[in-house]
Amino acid sequence: MGTSVQVTPLCGVYNENPLSYLVSIDGFNILIDCGWNDHFHPQLLQPLSRVASTIDAVLLSHSDTLHLGALPYAMKQFGLSAPVYATEPVFRLGLLTMYDHYLSRKQVSEFDLFTLDDIDSAFQNVTRLTYSQNCHLSGKGEGIVIAPHVAGHLLGGTVWKITKDGEDVIYAVDFNHRKERHLNGTVLESFVRPAVLITDAYNALSNQPYRRQRDQEFLDAILNTLRGNGNVLLPVDTAGRVLELLLILEQHWEQHHLTFPIFFLTYVSSSTVDYVKSFLEWMSDSIAKSFEHTRDNAFLLKHVTLLINKSELENVPEGPKVVLASMASLEVGFSHDIFVEWAVDARNLVLFTERGQFGTRARMLQADPPPKAVKVTLSKRVPLVGEELAAYEEEQEKIKKEEALKATLVKEEESKAVVGADVGKTDPMLIDGHTKADGGGVRGEAYRDVLIDGFVPTSSVAPMFPFYDKTSEWDDFGEVINPDDYVIRDEDMDMGSMPMGGDLDGKLDENTASLMLDTTPSKVVSSELTVQIKCSLVYMDFEGRSDGRSIKSILSHVAPLKLVLVHGSAEATEHLKQHCLKHVCPHVYAPQIEETIDVTSDLCAYKVQLSEKLMSNVLFKKLGDYEIAWIDSEIEKTEGGSLSSLPLSTAPPPHKSVLVGDLKMADFKQFLSSKGIPVEFSGGALRCGEYVTLRKVGDASQKGGAAAIQQIVIEGLLCEEYYKIREYLYSQFYSL
C-alpha cells in the first residue's frame, strides 16, 4: 500500500472562512495554512486548538491574514510549537501584514489577542525556503520532502508539494495561472498525476473579463473621479495585491505624465516597499529582465508617496488624490477612517479591488444595491489625563515593584549565562577599539569589555573567551542589590524591546516604532455614528486568482488521482465537485470541518532492482520525456529480502502487443496530407483518400484521465492505399 494520507479541514470549507487544514502523512501532522479573518474571532480557531499540540510542521502558502493570521495566536495560546516553513516574501510580508493589523486594531480597541512580541516570536520559527527547493524533513518526518512552487496571486505565494516515497500531495489554493505585472503565473500545470491534490473552490463560479479591459476600466474609473475633483480610496491589503495595483498606477502615471498624487498608507508602507524592492528574484520574468537591462527597480515608485501616518495625509494640500490604504475589510485601519470622511461626498470614489471577507463592512458595501448608510464606530486612542492618569500610574508603580522583586531572584542565576549570550550578540566586525554608535539592541553594556575586539572564532580553532571573573559583593542574603539599577534597567527594557524586534524582523519606520513604544498611558474612546454613503462604490476583481473556467481546465490537465476541495462557498464547492467528478477524476472529496478523510492512494507498489544482465538486453524507445521498453523478467529474492529482476531463463511467453502513443486526429491529418494523401474530416471521421476512413471511438476525455486507452478504427476497401495509410498510422505508435 502507498503512503497513508489523511486530510482534516480545521477551518474554511463550504464557506469563505480563513484557511487551515491538517494533512497527516504517515502520522506526520502538517498544518497547511493557519488563517484568521479580519475580525479575529477566536471561535474560528476552535478546531485548531484541539489539534495544535500534535502538529509537527506548519506550511504557509500566502502572506495575507486568511492564510497565516492565526499563527501568533496559535503559537501563544494553543501551544503550537512546530517549525514553520514559508518562502522569504511570505515570511517578510506576512510579518508586516500582522504588524499592520495589530497596529490598526490597537489604535481603536483594547486588542489583546496577541502582541507585537507574539508576532515576532511566532515568525522567529519560520524556515525560509526558495521556490522549488527540496527541503528534506528529518526526525519524525524522515522521508518527507516539501517544496514550495510558484502560485501567483501574492508575492511569494506558494503551491506546496509534499512528497513521500514518490507520491505527491499538492496543496494549491489561490493560485493564478495568468502572468501579471509583478508575478509569474503558477507552475501548477507542470505537475501531472499527483496522488492527491488539495485545492480551493473559491473562484469556481466566477469568470473574469480580459485583463486589458479590466485595467482600462479600473484606470478610467479612477481618472474620471480625479478629473471630477473627487478623491479615490482603494481599500487594500497590507502587502499583497496592493503591489500589483501600485504598479498599474505607477506605470499609467508614468506613461501619461499624470500629476495627481498617489498615497500608499499603511502602518508599514515604507518597509513594505523597501523589502519588496529586494524581492526581485521572486517576481515576474519581465521585472527581472528590466532590472538586468536598465537597472531600474520596478518598485522604485516615483509617483507614489508612502505614508505611515494619517496626519501626514491631512497635511497634503487639498485636491483630488488617490489613496491606497489598509485594511481591505474597512473594519479598522486607515481605510476605515478615510472612508468615514469621504463617503459623504458624492464626488469621491471608493474602489474595491477584492471581494470583502464575509461579514465585513467591505462586503456589505459591495452588495448590490449598496446600502445607503452604514453605522460606523469611530474610535480613538487618547492619552489619559487627570484622575485616570493618576490611577494608572499608581497601578503601574505597584506592578513595577513586584517585578523588580522577581527580577532580583531571577537575576542571580541569569547573570552568568548573560556573559556568554552577550558576547554572541556583539558585532564581531569591529576593526579597532571604537564602540559602534548604533549598538542596537545590545543592552549588556557592562559586559562589553569582555570582548577582544575583532575576535572571530574560526572553524579550526575552538572559540575561547578570556575568563571573566565577575566580582560582586555578597552578604548573608546573597548578592548585594542596588534596587536603582533594576529600575533603570526596566525602562531600558521597555525602550530596548522594540529595536530588538526591529533587528529580528527588519525595519520598522521610526514613527511607527514610536507609536508602538508610546508608553504614555492611553485609552480608547469610541463613538458611534451613521455615515450616509453618497460617494460611488465600485468593485473590480483584482484578486489575481484563476477564474472558474481556468481552474477547471487546469484541474483536468493536472488530473490528480484524488482531489480534495476546500475553501469556497457551499455552492461553488458543490459545483466544482460535480464538475470534477465528471471530468477530472472519480475520487473527489469535499470534507466538512474536522471531518477526516482518508485519501491514501490504493496504489500497490514494490521496488525491484534491475540487474545489469536484464538491462543490457533492453532497448528503449524514446517518447517525449519518457523511454519505454517491454521487459520479461524473473524475480529473484536476495538474502536481504530485496527483489532483483533477472532475464528469463526460458523463452519469453508471447504477449499481446501494446501500441503506445497518443494519436491526435488533427496532427495525423496534417501528417497524411504531407505524404500526399488527400484527407478531410467528415462526420467525426477522417476520410483518407477515397476508400479509407479512420475514426476514434469512445472519446478519451470522458473517463477523466487525461488519456485513457484510445480506440481507433480504420476501415476501408481492400486496396493499396489502405495498407499505406495503415502503415502511416502505425508509425504514430510504438509497438511493444
Added chain:
Amino acid sequence: MASIVGGQGQSLKRRDSTLTRESDVMTITPLGAGSEVGRSCVFMTFKGKTIMFDCGIHPGFSGMAALPYFDEIDPSTIDVLLITHFHLDHAASLPYFLEKTTFKGRVFMTHATKAIYKLLLSDFVKVSKVSVEDMLFDEQDILRSMDKIEVIDFHQTLEVNGIRFWCYTAGHVLGAAMFMVDIAGVRVLYTGDYSREEDRHLRAAELPQFSPDVCIIEATYGVQLHQPRHIREKRFTDVIHSTVAQGGRVLIPAFALGRAQELLLILDEYWSNHPELHNVPIYYASPLAKRCMAVYQTYINAMNERIRNQFANSNPFDFKHISPLKSIDEFNDVGPSVVMASPGSLQSGLSRQLFDKWCAEKKNVCLIPGYVVEGTLAKTIINEPKEVTLMNGLTAPLNMQVHYISFSAHADSAQTTTFLEELMPPNIILVHGEANEMGRLKQKLVTHFTDRNTKLYTPKNCQSVEMPFNVEKMAKTIGKLAERTPDNGENVSGLLVRKGFSYQIIAPDDLHVFSQLSTANVTQRITIPYSGAFGVIKHRLKQIYESVESVPDEETGVLTLQVHERVTVRQDSENHLSLQWTADPISDMVSDSVVALVLNASREMPKVVEEVIKDEGVEELKKSEKIIHALLLNLFGNVKYGEDGRLVITVDDNVAYLDKQTGEVESENEGLKERVKVAFRRIQTAVKPIPVSGV
C-alpha cells in the same frame, strides 16, 4: 503489402535510440583552471549527460589564447552549463561560447550573477584594448547571451534532461554559488571559488546537506593559511592610516566588483570612526561603481544577516566618505589620498595609470588586496623589484612600498580541509590553483585522509579523470502488476518506463494512469469484393487454418467466422466480405493471408460475379433513387418531383432544382444551392457503391 508493426518504416516520433551503451564511467576534464589559475572551465560527462561548469578567460592572455580549450570538446553535446559567479575568470568566455560555438544547451546562473555579469562584461569589452580581430565578442553578443541565460535561486532544484542540480551559497562574491549536480543518484559538487569565512557583507559558504560522490574544489591558496580577518583588516587600515598621515598616496588596485565592495565597507567604516581622516579623500575609480550599486542594493537577500539588519536603517552601500572617480582627468592629485582603481592586475586602465604616476615616490603605497595571477604586473611587484617597466615602455625605479594583504575570499588550506572533512567525498578533484601550490595541498590532503581511501586528482588542462560508478538501477513496480509481491522465481512482464533516471514497471493498461503516455487499440475493418457463396470461404478457411469457428454476430445474428480468434470474417452484402481484427503483428499476418485466400477464391468464379451484378443494377438504381429522395426529404423538408425529372427543393421561399443524374443544382439562393450540392454529393457517396478500381 502489409508491414509488421515495429518495422523500420518511416516514423514521426521515433528516433533511433542510442545503441551505444551508456557508460557508468564519469569523466571529468578541466578545459581551463587545471593546475592553473584563471579560465575556469570543467567538462563532465556521465551516463550520456554532459555538463560544463564555468566558462572563464585567462586574465594573463588576450584574444583566443585566453579561452579554455574548447577545441577538445563538442559544445553541441553539452546539456547544461553552470556558471558559479561573475568574475571574468569564471564567466567571461560565456558570450563567445554561446554565440560563436555550436553550444545549444541551457545556461544557468544566480540572479545577482546575471545582473552583474552584463555590467562587467560590457565594461570588459570596452576596456580591453585588443584589436578588432582579436575581440572574442562584442556588446551585441553579450546582450544576446543575456536572453539565453536562465536564472536559478539558491537551493532551488532544477531538472534538465534528467540532470538534477541546485546550488549553495559560496561566499566569495555576491551571488557566488557552489553547484551540486545529481545524475542518476551520483552527486558531484563543484565549489567554484568559495570562502568559509563570513565577512562584512557575505555569508560563508554553506556546507551541503548531502555528501557528494565527487568534489571538484578550488585550490587557489594551496597550503597557505589566512590570517584571521580582523588582523588583516587591521593591517590594511593601519597601512593606509600611516601612509596618509605621512602625506602619502595609497593605490589599491582591485577588481571593480565583488571584493572591492568589501574593502569599501571597511574603509568607510574606518573613516567614520576616525574624524581626523575626514580631510583625506577616498576615491573609488570605476565606471561600474554607480551602476553596480543598484545590484548590491537589490540582492540583499543574498547577503548576510548583518548587512540586512544594517539595511533596515540605511543602505550600507551608500558610502559617506567615498566618492566615485570616472577617469584620471577628473582626479585632482594634490596631497594624500586613497584610490581604489581597477583592474586589479595593474595590466592597463586607471590603476596602471596611477601606478606609473606614483611608483617613484617613496611615501606612496600600493596595497594589493587580492590574489594576483601569474604573469601580471601586480604579481611582479609583489617581489619588490628595483625597477619596473611603465606603460610607455620606459623603466622607472620602484620606490613605492608594496603591501600584499589578501581579502580575496578564497578558502585557505584550513578551510578546505575542514570542508572536505565534513563532506567526506570519496573523490576529490583539485582545480583552480598553481601547479606547485596544488601539489602541496594534494600532499597535505593525502596525509590527512590516508585512512579514508579518498582518491585525489590534480588533472592538468585537457587531462581527463575517469571514475567508474556502479549505480544500482531500481525500478518501482506499480499498479496492477504490483497487487501482489512476487515470489522467488516468478516472472514479471510489463512495460519498463524510464523518465530521467527513474524506472517504473507498469502493466500496459495502467500506463495512462502513471504516466502521460497512453496506449491505443487499432481496430481494422477491411472490405473485400467477393460475390461467391460464403460457404466456399468457410470451407477454404477451414482447410488452411487450425481454428475457424462460426459465431453468430451479436447484433444482427449474421453468421461470422473467427479465424484463430483474431480475425472475424463476415459477409456484408452479396458482393462484399468484410474482415475485422485488432491490430497486432500476428493478426495482421493472419488477415493478410485471409485476404489473399478470398481474392483467389473470387478469381476462380468470374462468371457468377458478373451476372449477379447486372441483375441487380436496375433494382439498385431504383432503390437508390428512393433513398436519395427520402434523405433529401429528411434534410430539407419540402422535396417534390418536378416536371423535367428534376427534384424541386423549397426552403423558406427559396427554390432549388436538382438534377439527379448530373448532380447539378439551380437556385437563386447561393447558400441553398451550396447546401443542396453538398448534401447530394454526400448522399451519392453513401448510397452508391464505391468503385473498386484500385484493387
